[in-house]
Amino acid sequence: MQSFRTEIENPVVERDIIELEKKISLFRTGQIDEEKFRSLRLARGIYGQRQPGVQMIRIKLPYGKVTSEQLHRICKVSDEYSTGRLHITTRQDIQIHYVSLDRTPALWAELDKDDVTIREACGNTVRNITASETAGVDPREPFDVTPYADAAFRYMLRNPVGQEMGRKFKISFSSSEEDTALSYLHDLGFIAQIREENGTKVRGFKVLLGGGLGSQPRHADVVYEFLPTDQLIPFIEAVVRVFDRHGERAKRMKARMKFLISGIGLEAFMQLVEEEKTALPFKTYPIDHETYEKAQTLPNPPSVEVAEPTDESYLKWRKTNVFPQKQPGFYTLGIRVPLGDFRTDVARKLADLVKTYANNEIRFTLRQNIIIRDVKESLIAFFYQELKKLNMAAFGYNTTGDITACPGTDTCNLGIASSTGAAVVLEELIANEYPQYLYNSDLTIKISGCMNACGQHNMASIGFQGMSIKAGKLVLPALQVLLGGATLGGGQGIFADKVIKIPSKRGPEALRALLDDYEEHAQAEEAFHEYYQRLGQMYFYELLKPLSSTDNLAPYDFVDWGNEEEYVKAIGVGECAGVVIDLVATLLLEAEEKLSLAQESLAEKKWSDGIYHTYAAMVNAAKAILTSESINTNSYASIISSFDEHLVSSGKVSLGSTLSDIVYQIKTNEPTEAFAQNYLEDARRVFSGINAFREKEVNA
Template structure:
């Protein structure tokens, strides 16, 4: 691994990559527990896939922004370490598949040469910070949210507060009240507002999808921009401390709020503010406004022979920017998959003739920004050669689907296969939906909703169904979800389950019924509400009959072999199985990190590392007793009850008094030094206690 280490200029990044390489080696030597290793690699964007022996790599691209050079770098990496295919996710990341674990440190090092990271793209961390792809060019936006999304990404990357939480944490920034970044389904969602000329955000907390979707609560109608980073840190600290850790399915923020109540949660958040390094955090916004006077000055001559398709493309795929004379071009990317040869040509195109950036979208597409009006014919011609002028950007035809059983361990039925077939049906039989943006179709391969199926007007969820002692692939059909704007949205109803091969007929039944019976100017959601869930259940009920299945019904879309339900162990921030020795070892590492932060003058970071070491150490002794430790708060409480109050483990005062110094003191140098000293002393005493217990 020596050949690439010296090429990385950032010592923090270099240390990260060396650590990954070291842990891979220790894991293969049997010196690191498999579950602990899984936690570490997930936090470095390395995710096990359905096929044994290879990894999916998730590349973290804050708010979906990618420059021409970065796209070239990603393409080079995909060719070198993978198959040349790039997959855009619904969180504006890029994934590449079939990567050898041994090569992941080298892959990461290559990406970092163009300031692209894998860090915290997976795992129990702050995931990619998403934003409306039109941020900065949106004609309806109060201001550009890109600088704020970027600042949040930077502040919490490698931040000790959010490295080993009970579950993942997701944030979004919408560009306007249209809420195209879907604030209501996020742990924290932000919608920009202007109040008397002052910039701020409407803030929503505790949303989520999955098997139990929850609409986020509005916690602020307006908070000034300087307050968003302190607010986020306070929320993360409380989530880290009180969030569930033993029961993975109950570990998201939405369940914590349900358990303790929104008011109590916000009180804890407010009480935490004293411990923060920043009571206010100004965000730099310069450098985000492109000098458009220098963009796209060269206009090649282009002759478009067939004008009609070009004019249709202008209507469906070209969007006016708020910058006069400039346009954005939407590229519909089927299932989010495109290849490195096209990626390189696209990178060169935007670098030379546009604003040298693309934004990946939440619907797995590409938005090219800052294109002069006079360059639109040229872009059409160039994109047409790449196969990137297909109509229907952001339309009903633009179906969102997760990878499903193609590569994901949790996939139950093929989401990509049915997506391809539904798109074919729409193109051939319902051309009026090519430019319809009022109906969305989304598909997930399982209940985890990576394809966001339960917030779509028409959603499909991969399932299985039994018939004559055999198992066939199936689809749960959901109806009535959608984005309403300004932080409001609705979740779809689970209407009925049908065999997968009848999914296209289900879509036909729904669209034909809507066309025949909708009142004038009645949109789909109003029509659904008027008719009701039971009406659609009866409409689709004939398709659910399993007494008349054919051989074809037992073969999933996109496959030629009989369906087998094979669900593996999911790695969507899976909860770690803890070993006592490993926990104590990690406590020692955390204290070392606290020492490093202290030496660098980062008092708040040092304090949080020391706090984590204290809690980990206590957890180790509780685990040794066979006790459940489902949150940091419960660890602190139990340690007092089991060890301190019984006299089994002597300590001055209470353990809660020791641990909770973190929320009662400002992050000064004096407190950081004192707290680290306490943490080390507690670790040393616990280590000796454990050795005595083992030996006796």
């Protein structure tokens, strides 16, 4: 037994880490199929890189919050197991790269010392729950959404209903109608609301369902104008259960929840949610926000005598990076982090700074930046002085020149063209030629290295998507230009239109053309998306058309941004959203493991967890046989119906009933001890019947 195990205080985490170590060993010795192992490690935040033999580790930080102690712990891990570089994602996570797979259990154990997890940071799970970074200090918020986001995170973490879905599932919490957490592009988005009932103010959420980006973005539907907070957790679980059962599992590009809703319709989906309520362990789930809120005290840091600067750099920074909080006398400071990348030596000093002079926390933002909260007005100049020493005092926070970009071809398997290289060049162009846009927070520029939209390019005013184009027999890096996206507030947004493809090296020319035309032709106070809608898609196609020609290419055009070698299109296997085809033996082994997990849950009196493990065991066992018979298994619901049609009705497998009748008891029974025990016994009989059929087939 490795020594790191003895240092893990949380037995649940210890079991997770030991299980990961065990599965790595089985994979190394060829006892687990590579595709199935990929699914398991992704659910533990371990993601394959473009570079062979190393992993990217995604650290899950709910709503982007990290304490000084946690940031120090993350720095220690990055220095010891990686390269000392930290990357902030658009989902408020931290990623570190170039980690050996065999060292990931020890890395996880190290993170757990300060209650930091990598569990369910990748894979087909409920991903990191995001929230407005200013939640709790936002002057416009009805209430602080932080304790509700935290409750949702803790409830869904390791929850059996969200471990092996057809695709990832994303949830956000916006602090106000400004919708800074972008509810309209999430599977589930929540916007804080207050309603008065009988003279009492009641908390709740506007609820949006079924949004998403990617190659086919979908605007979420408003399903509740007001959902009381005690219904938040039951609703989330019911929705995830429906998605888990009916979501596509074979066709990766059609497996997000938005496609399920588009396919069966919103009304039918909500009916399935309603039908799921009987099986839920909680009909109401009150969330204790008062304890959290009472614990939120304002800091009383030591005084520091620093003369307020009068130079232009400070005045610019004060104008764009300093924001008053709802707490009188306190301010939030925005820190631009180019491309979301910073190093551990800087992070450590930042952690010490907020521990001594602020409120011992920072929050990572949806635009790959950092905010420091609860800074006394008298210390703003001091913070500027200290941030300047760390090279973190650039002005223009959350403005046009503060470009969002995914890692692209730097490390991601799916990257087609360099997003980070393009972002660097475009930020320099804005700073040097259009400095006025470092004060504009309405016009946004975002870049993704592929269609999956990790850089959120298709909701930006000006978006660029990495791709490739052909020029005769040659291939060169290119950018798809998208225009007109916007977040309107109140759960409303506009997705950008695809306008034209251009060689990547012409990105700066395209941006110049767009900004020059906007300066010349926009009407007074007209936002970029309004200007785009007024003039229309074809106007901008014609504006940029000269840049799309491949008749006048130079050698320069065949070298992508940030590279020296000629471009080669090289796309690996996408993992984060991948759906894998499982081997029959692996599926049967998993079914057995889930029966064991069910028994453990029942021993701990976790009836609902045990029931869901039991349900998953039966579905996995049925899927194994259908896979061996080459029968389609594209959703859990279709697995159950296909098993009855092809195996039970034909008499090949005898269960004493249909699989549907046995499995779907989960929908019609409350999660009591009696039902949980009986359901597990039924599942054991199902597994025995399926196993007997399998052994007969193998030995025939």
